[in-house]
Amino acid sequence: MINIYDIFDRVLMEASRRVKQFFKKYASRLAIVVIVLVSVISPLSGSDHTKASLYDGAPLIPLTDEIVTVGPKKVEIKLTESLYQAEQKAKQEQLAARQSVILAYNVKYADPGLAVKREWAKKAASAYNIDWKILEAVWRVESGMRWKTYVTSYAGAMGPCQFMPGTWRGYAQDGNGDGIKDVSDARDCLFGAAKLLAVNGAASGNVVNALLRYNYSYAYVEKVLAIAKTL
Structure with missing residues (x-):
């Protein structure tokens, strides 16, 4: 059951x-x-x-059906120079600066040509009452009539007229009136050379004695006189 x-x-x-x-x-x-x-x-x-x-007190933002399109953000990428590029740039700038200085120097002291050089020789010779041909002949023998030069001889003579430092201190002149007695500038050293020759006899007609005081060598004297006769 x-x-x-x-x-x-x-x-x-x-x-x-x-x-x-x-x-x-x-x-x-x-x-x-x-x-x-x-x-x-x-x-x-x-x-x-x-x-x-x-x-927490934050404002409520109402919901809408509006569609908002957000564009991509523009990111500016700044390319920086590498150390090598910076060094090369600095070297190029230094080279350009040196070249500009050299260019300015060459423009300022460019060879003006024979006519201008001769005028300066005549001007300096006239200032000290000596023959310009003797002065130009000395200039030719000493440096080939260089206009601006820092060349120093093995003995220490300087400039276009090849002055010894001690001699230049005694006869230094400011031929171009720039306020500087520059032994490397032909315009100054020509006036200094003219003064040296004049003081040592050239102004009174004793050219040989003056040339011997300039360079004590009779071979030198003969060479200068021979060149002067061709001018």
């Missing part, structure tokens, strides 16, 4: 077992659903004070 109570107990046990299986299987999903529902319902049912506390 089947006991009704036994059947009822079995049904309850089976139902309990199925309920446990259901919650075990879907418990995590149910928990998520509950959390979502709570988070949605709570702000709607709260007071204004609660709403304000959620946003």
